Each structure stands twice: as C-alpha cells, then as structure tokens.
Amino acid sequence: MLLKEKAIRINEFMYEIPQDSDLGMQAPVRVYGNSAIFNKLDKGVFQQITNVTKLPGLVDHAMTMPDAHWGYGFPIGGVAAFDIEEGVISPGGIGFDINCGMRLITTNLTVDEVKPKIRPLVNTLYEDIPTGIGKKGPIKISMNEFQNVAETGSEWCIENGYGWDEDIERQENNGRLVEADFSSVSDKAKSRGIRQLGTLGSGNHYCEIQTVNQIFDSDVAKVMGIENKDQIVVMVHCGSRGFGHQIASDYLREFLDKMETKWKIPIYEKELSAAPINSKEGENYMKAMSCAANMGFANRQVIMSHVRKVFERIFDRSSEEMEMHLVYDVAHNIAKREEYEIEGQKKEVIVHRKGATRSFGPNSNEIPSIYSKVGQPVILGGSMETGSYLLVGTDTAMKQSFGSTAHGSGRAMSRSKAKRKIQGNVLRSQMEAKGIYVRAASMAGLAEEAGFAYKNINDVVDSIHGADLSRKVAQLLPLGNIKG
Amino acid sequence: MNTLKYRLLEDIAIADACYELHGSNVEEIFQAGFLALMETSVELNTVKEVLIKNVLLQHKDLERLFYEFLEELIYLKDAELLIFKNCKLSVTKDDITDTFKLDAILSGQEFNKSVSTLTDVKAITYYQFYIKQIDDGWESRITFDL
Numbered sequence: 343m344l345l346k347e348k349a350i351r352i353n354e355f356m357y358e359i360p361q362d363s364d365l366g367m368q369a370p371v372r373v374y375g376n377s378a379i380f381n382k383l384d385k386g387v388f389q390q391i392t393n394v395t396k397l398p399g400l401v402d403h404a405m406t407m408p409d410a411h412w413g414y415g416f417p418i419g420g421v422a423a424f425d426i427e428e429g430v431i432s433p434g435g436i437g438f439d440i441n442c443g444m445r446l447i448t449t450n451l452t453v454d455e456v457k458p459k460i461r462p463l464v465n466t467l468y469e470d471i472p473t474g475i476g477k478k479g480p481i482k483i484s485m486n487e488f489q490n491v492a493e494t495g496s497e498w499c500i501e502n503g504y505g506w507d508e509d510i511e512r513q514e515n516n517g518r519l520v521e522a523d524f525s526s527v528s529d530k531a532k533s534r535g536i537r538q539l540g541t542l543g544s545g546n547h548y549c550e551i552q553t554v555n556q557i558f559d560s561d562v563a564k565v566m567g568i569e570n571k572d573q574i575v576v577m578v579h580c581g582s583r584g585f586g587h588q589i590a591s592d593y594l595r596e597f598l599d600k601m602e603t604k605w606k607i608p609i610y611e612k613e614l615s616a617a618p619i620n621s622k623e624g625e626n627y628m629k630a631m632s633c634a635a636n637m638g639f640a641n642r643q644v645i646m647s648h649v650r651k652v653f654e655r656i657f658d659r660s661s662e663e664m665e666m667h668l669v670y671d672v673a674h675n676i677a678k679r680e681e682y683e684i685e686g687q688k689k690e691v692i693v694h695r696k697g698a699t700r701s702f703g704p705n706s707n708e709i710p711s712i713y714s715k716v717g718q719p720v721i722l723g724g725s726m727e728t729g730s731y732l733l734v735g736t737d738t739a740m741k742q743s744f745g746s747t748a749h750g751s752g753r754a755m756s757r758s759k760a761k762r763k764i765q766g767n768v769l770r771s772q773m774e775a776k777g778i779y780v781r782a783a784s785m786a787g788l789a790e791e792a793g794f795a796y797k798n799i800n801d802v803v804d805s806i807h808g809a810d811l812s813r814k815v816a817q818l819l820p821l822g823n824i825k826g
Numbered sequence: 827m828n829t830l831k832y833r834l835l836e837d838i839a840i841a842d843a844c845y846e847l848h849g850s851n852v853e854e855i856f857q858a859g860f861l862a863l864m865e866t867s868v869e870l871n872t873v874k875e876v877l878i879k880n881v882l883l884q885h886k887d888l889e890r891l892f893y894e895f896l897e898e899l900i901y902l903k904d905a906e907l908l909i910f911k912n913c914k915l916s917v918t919k920d921d922i923t924d925t926f927k928l929d930a931i932l933s934g935q936e937f938n939k940s941v942s943t944l945t946d947v948k949a950i951t952y953y954q955f956y957i958k959q960i961d962d963g964w965e966s967r968i969t970f971d972l
Contacts, residue, residue, distance in 0.1 A: 411841070414951050414971065418841070438949045438971045475867060475946045476907050476937025533905035544946040545972050584904035587948040587971075591897065598952070612952035756840035757945070757972070786944045826946065 345388035349373060349380075355408075355809035359392065367395040374743070375408035375805045382754075382797070386412030387419075393610040394422050398618070399429025401691050402684060405743055407698050408805035409752035409797060413437070414613035418697035421746040426679070426690050430607065430616035431624045433594040433631075435694030437675035440590055440631055441638025442547075442581030443514075444699075444721035444749075446669040446732060447646060448567035449653070451574040453553045456821065459656055460551065460779050464822040466652045467549055467781075471645055472541040474783025474826035479540040481644065488536045489524040492585075495636030496643045496671075504647040506668075511710045513671035514700060515678075517639040519632035526629040527585075528592050535585025535637060540644035544787055544826025547580040548726060549645065551822040555729065558814040562716045562734050566669050568816050575818060576649055576666075577730060578642050579723050581675065586634035593617075593627040619692055628677070628692075635676055642671055669732070670710075670719035674699045674749035680708075682744060693744045701735035701747035701812045709735070720812045722803065723750045726780065727773060727793030729819040731803050738810035747811040751799035760795040761786055779822045787826060832862045839953065839969050843945075847966040852888070852917050855957055855964045856895060856928070860913045863899055866970060869942035873911040875933040884920075884927045891917070891926045892957050896950040896968065899932075909941060910934030945972050 349357040352372075357380055359371040371391050373380065387410045394404045394416055401423045410419030415434015424430055456463065472479060483491065491498045496517025499505050510516050524532075542549060554573040557563045568575070582589075597615035600623065601607040607616055617624040646668065650661035657664065677694045684691075702709050702718045709718040717735035724730045728751070739745050755763075766785025769792055773780055782788040807814050831848040838844040843866050847858040864870055881898055885891040902908045915930035935941070949971045957966040 412839075413841075414953055438951075475943045476903065476909060476941065478907065530901055530905070534901060535904075537907070538904065544943070584901075584948075588901070591949050594952070612955070753841045756836045757843070758834055758836050759840075784943050784945065790945070826943075 344385060345392055346383070346385055355805050359388070365392065367392060369395045369400050369403045371395060372403050372405040374405065374809050374811065376801060376808065378801050379408045379805055383410060384412050387417040390415070390417040390611070391420055393614055394420060396610060397430050397432065397616055398607060399425040401425055401429070401689065407748040408802040409697065409748045409750055411752045413696060415611060416694065416696040418752060419748060420696045421694065421698045421744060423691040423693045423744045424619065426619050426692060429619055429692060431619045431627055431677060431692055432614060432616040432694065433590050433597065433627065434613045434615060435696050436590070436631060436677050437696050438587045438590040439581035439675055440586035440634035441673045442675045443638055443642065443671060443673040444723055445578040445642045445646060445671040446719065446721050447576040447649065448665065448667050448669055449574045449576070450665040451657070453572040453574060453821065456551065456574045460822045463551065463652065463656045464779050464781050464824060466656060467649065468824045470648050470652055471549060471824065473824055474544045477541055478537045480648070481539050483536065483539065485532065485536065488532065491539060491640050492524050492527065492633035492636055493522045494518055495639040499640050499643040499647070504644050509643065509668045512668040513639055514673055517643065517671065519635045521629050522632035522636050523629035524633060526626040527589060527633050531585055531588035531592060534588045535583060538583040538585065539641060540648065541583060542580050542645065542824070542826055543583055544783065546791055548823050548825040549649065550577045550726065550820050552577055552730065552818040553821050554816050555819040556817040558816065562815050565713065565716050566719050566732065566815065567667050568732065577721065577723065577818065578645050580641060580645065582634040582638040583641065585637045589630045589634045593630065596623060631677060635673065638673065639671060670721065672699050672721050680745065693746070695746055697749050698746045699749045700745055701739040702745050703735045703737040703740050706740070720747055722748060722799065724799035725751060725793040725796040726791055726820055726823045727778065728796070728799055729817060731799065731814060732816045732818065733812035734815050735812055736810050739812065743811050747806050748802050751796040751802055753795060754797045755795040757790040760792050761789045763794065764789050764792055778820045781824045783826045791825065832858045842970055842972045844954065844967065844969040847968065848963060850963040852964055853915055855966045856892060856915055856917060857913055859892065859896055859966065859968055860899065862968065863896060863947060863970065864910060866945055867903065867947055868909055868944055870911055872940060872942040873909055874935045875911050876935045877933070879908060879932045881930040881932060882928065884925050886925050888926050889955070889957050891928055892966070893950055893955065895928055895930065900947055900949065907937045908934060909937055947972060
C-alpha cells in the first residue's frame with residue numbers, strides 16, 4: 343500500500359498517517375489540506391515526511407502544509423520539531439536558501455495615485471535593486487563589515503542608515519538570530535555572499551507593488567496598517583543568496599560524511615543528512631545557519647530601504663509622509679529554538695520550517711508588542727499573476743503545528759513545461775493587458791513563473807484558514823513586479 | 827562538444843532541474859555537467875571567451891570529485907561573477923595516492939549586460955546524484971537547486 347493510501351481523513355482540512363513502527367516511523371504524520379489539495383499531493387511528499395519521522399528525537403508528530411511538494415530531504419512545506427537534548431538538526435529541514443522569506447510594507451497611497459506612475463516606479467526599482475544572476479549588491483563592504491552583517495543582521499542595517507529604528511521590532515527575532523558566529527562559516531560561503539547584500543536573486547524571488555483587493559478582518563488589518571481596499575503595499579520575497587546556499591551545502595556534506603559512522607543515524611535520503619543538536623557539528627551548523635538567517639533579514643532590510651528611496655523619488659514625498667511602515671518580516675526556510683507545552687510540560691525544541699512560516703498567536707512573547715493582542719502577521723506569496731495573502735497567527739497553530747503554517751502556493755508544473763506553454767515576452771504582454779507591469783532580468787525566467795505553473799493559492803489559504811493555523815486578513819493583488 | 831549529451835528529466839524536481847548525462851568517457855561526463863550548468867544559467871551564445879580560469883581539484887571518490895567540480899562552477903559565479911563558455915579538462919587517477927585528479931581550463935568572462943541570463947543555480951544537490959560506468963560509456967544524473 344502506498345503511504346498516501348494509509349492516510350486517514352481526520353477532518354475537512356487534515357489527514358493523518360498513523361505511526362507505523364514496521365516502517366520505522368517514530369511518530370505519526372499530519373498532512374494539512376482540503377481534499378482538493380490532498381488528492382494532488384505528489385507521492386514524494388509522503389515518502390519524505392515519513393523519512394523525517396524516523397530521525398532521532400522527533401517530538402510529537404511531523405507535518406506537511408497545504409502547499410507541500412517534493413523537496414530535498416524534507417518536502418517543501420514540511421515542519422518537524424526535535425528535542426534539544428536527544429534530537430537532530432537537518433539542513434534538509436531548512437533548505438538551501440536559508441531564511442528565504444517575505445516582507446510586507448504598507449503605504450498611504452492608493453491605486454489611483456500609483457497606477458499612472460507604475461511604469462517609472464517599476465523601472466526605477468528594477469534599475470536600483472540588482473536582480474538576476476551575476477549582479478553585485480549596491481553596498482561594498484569589507485569582510486569585517488560582512489561579519490557584522492552576518493552576526494547582527496538587520497541591526498547592522500539600521501546602524502548604517504538602511505532603515506528606520508521601528509523596523510527592528512517588526513521582524514522575526516528582531517531581524518537577528520543571536521547564535522550567529524562567523525567563525526563557523528566556510529571561506530567559500532563568505533566569498534559567495536560578500537558582494538550580494540541588497541540583491542534580489544532570481545527564480546521565484548521578487549519585489550512586487552500590490553493593491554489591497556479584499557479585507558477579511560478589518561480590525562486585525564487595521565492593527566497591521568491595512569486600512570482600505572485599493573491601498574498600495576509592497577512585498578519582497580528573497581533570501582540569503584549564495585551565502586546561505588553555500589552554508590547549507592557545506593554542512594549537508596559534513597553531516598552526510600559522519601552521520602552513519604559517528605552518530606549511527608541511517609541515511610534515508612542523502613539530502614536528509616542530520617547531526618545531533620548537541621554535537622559540536624550540530625552546534626556549528628546552528629551558528630552558521632544563524633549567520634545565513636541574519637544575511638536574509640539584512641538583505642530584505644537593505645532592499646526595503648531602496649524601495650522607500652525609489653518611492654520618494656517617484657512621488658516626491660518622504661517615505662515617512664507616505665507611511666511606508668514595515669508590517670512584518672517572516673522566514674520560511676529556517677530552524678528555531680522555541681518552547682512549547684508537550685503533554686503538560688514546557689519543552690524546548692528545534693522547530694524546522696522548510697517552506698513553512700511561523701504563525702504565532704496572540705500574547706506570544708516573541709511577537710512585537712503592537713501585535714500582541716491579535717497575533718503575528720503571516721505573509722503568503724502567491725504567483726505574480728494570482729496574488730498574495732496577509733494572514734494572522736493563531737493559538738491553534740501554537741497548540742497543533744509548532745506555531746507553523748504554509749508559505750505560498752507551491753509549484754504544480756515544471757519550469758520547462760511552463761516555458762513551452764508560454765514565452766516570456768508573450769506572458770509579459772498578457773500581464774500588462776491585465777494591468778500588471780513586470781520587469782524581469784530573464785524572459786525565460788519570467789515564463790517559468792507563470793501563474794498556471796503554481797497551485798491555486800486560494801486552496802492553500804482556505805485550508806490553513808479552515809484548519810485555523812492562520813486566519814485570512816487581506817488579499818493583495820499585483821500591480822507591478824520586478825524579478826530576476 | 828557535439829558528442830556531449832545531456833537531457834532534462836522534466837518530471838523529476840519540477841521546481842528545479844534534473845539532468846541525465848551520457849558520455850563515452852568520464853571527461854565527457856564532466857563536460858556534459860559543465861554544459862548543463864552553464865546552459866541552465868545563461869544563453870551560452872552571448873558569453874565571450876576573454877579570460878581563462880584553471881580549476882584543480884582532487885578526491886579519492888570520483889562522484890565527490892564531480893560534485894565538487896560543479897560546486898566550484900557555482901562558487902565562481904557568485905564569488906568572482908564569472909560565467910564560462912568552454913571547458914577543456916582531464917580526469918586522471920593517481921594510483922599511488924589512489925586519488926582522482928581534475929585539471930580543468932575554463933574560458934569565459936565576467937558577467938556584464940551583454941550576457942543574457944536565464945536561471946540562477948543555487949546549489950548542486952545529492953538528489954539521485956551518481957556517476958557510473960555502463961556498457962557503452964558513462965552515465966550520470968545531477969540535480970540543481972534553482
């Protein structure tokens with residue numbers, strides 16, 4: 343029997359594969375998604391998340407989010423927590439692009455003000471924010487300065503004039519994982535990353551001008567700075583660039599070389615390499631991963647700083663006058679030390695979120711005071727045609743999913759099929775006809791990101807809302823987009 | 827270069843790129859991997875050959891040597907902003923040290939506006955990664971994270 347066939351429907355938005363010690367599973371698997379989502383999940387998702395349940399020290403259960411698809415090690419959309427004494431840390435549970443994440447910025451502008459200027463706005467963003475392969479960042483820094491960036495993240499940015507003081511509080515972990523230690527990072531990773539601060543990257547990374555299309559919860563929306571339909575916001579999606587990619591590769595390989603012989607951890611899949619959290623190697627990876635996470639925060643902070651400056655030039659007003667506040671910055675490829683109540687006792691665990699977003703509910707100690715009554719903002723990026731969502735974290739997520747929810751829509755079609763279906767310049771024209779102006783470094787890359795290549799984000803959002811892992815606050819539609 | 831073969835396995839790694847490589851000898855596999863990586867990244871006909879880079883690597887394990895070669899190309903893209911059009915290489919075995927040695931001469935340029943870019947390769951993965959001798963030559967599978 344296939345693993346998928348073993349899944350039992352628990353409710354409209356959740357299935358469970360029971361623990362099966364014959365398969366080596368130490369815990370059950372929860373699969374979040376409505377039936378439309380579940381039926382289309384690829385078999386790799388089930389195999390990979392089942393492998394995760396075989397790793398030492400797993401706490402409670404492993405799970406997949408509604409946007410899950412096959413990945414490396416963990417599936418994309420995979421979440422699992424491990425005991426800090428007996429558990430493991432796995433680079434495959436975080437991803438190559440450590441702290442790939444999302445950032446949402448509000449404005450007090452409306453679509454009527456911005457639409458007439460969308461072309462110069464997007465063109466100027468495209469000129470100012472390096473996108474695509476082989477681009478240097480706008481900030482030249484020494485290796486000493488890069489160490490500060492890697493160890494202090496967004497704090498370095500604010501100290502050096504890239505942002506407002508209030509930005510710090512409006513980021514997960516205040517834009518800085520304090521465990522970061524530059525000495526745990528290879529020279530190769532340092533060399534890959536030093537020129538990339540403030541670059542967008544390519545693939546599905548973007549900076550998008552959006553309009554608020556629908557508000558589902560006006561009270562929560564107001565707290566987050568979303569006041570009206572047709573309000574203009576800006577979303578940024580990118581990560582830690584080559585710095586994080588190399589750190590991931592370095593430690594994946596180091597753990598792979600040692601896991602069977604040194605720690606007696608079987609290799610179920612090479613990308614699911616792991617080390618005990620309390621080993622020297624595991625600790626070093628946490629420190630290096632934290633450096634990469636800080637680069638991700640800093641990268642998005644610098645890009646946001648440039649977004650504010652571009653808006654100032656185009657609209658001839660200060661970004662303060664335009665109320666360009668950061669709503670929040672979330673990571674969706676990361677591992678964090680967090681505390682949860684498990685069987686009546688407080689337990690510290692390492693939560694892996696691979697293509698999954700934190701979704702902390704009200705009164706959580708770790709969210710900004712401005713959001714303590716409502717819960718943290720959760721930002722889900724859709725495709726550049728279908729739009730994105732702002733949601734809010736919940737108590738249910740804290741109790742059921744280690745404070746986690748989905749991260750986006752997930753791919754449904756290969757890049758090559760998408761490129762065969764449509765040419766980039768044709769897609770761009772079609773999008774313009776629909777009122778979305780795009781600048782892309784690569785037309786082939788643009789075609790790969792066509793809306794039809796992604797799952798229906800509404801199914802993903804309806805599933806996480808239905809499961810109460812996060813609740814809908816607003817739907818955001820694209821007006822303009824830059825990508826690599 | 828005409829004998830080099832690689833083909834995209836479309837239904838594997840739909841968010842990324844998985845290639846099957848064929849060659850009559852191990853050097854052709856390494857060159858096919860080089861070509862697959864470069865042609866995933868850029869329109870190769872827009873790359874000029876204005877500089878040379880020599881890559882020397884060695885490892886006891888041939889598979890690991892191939893992995894490190896591909897990783898080095900990705901590293902050079904980000905650390906030195908280099909993209910390559912051609913590659914002449916040799917892979918030899920030192921029987922005394924039981925080590926495989928790669929000597930690759932890469933020709934290309936620094937990225938500039940005249941290079942037409944496609945997709946950024948973040949990493950070479952271990953997913954279904956192998957290199958092996960078969961009846962009529964050599965075969966390999968590589969998957970890039972994009």
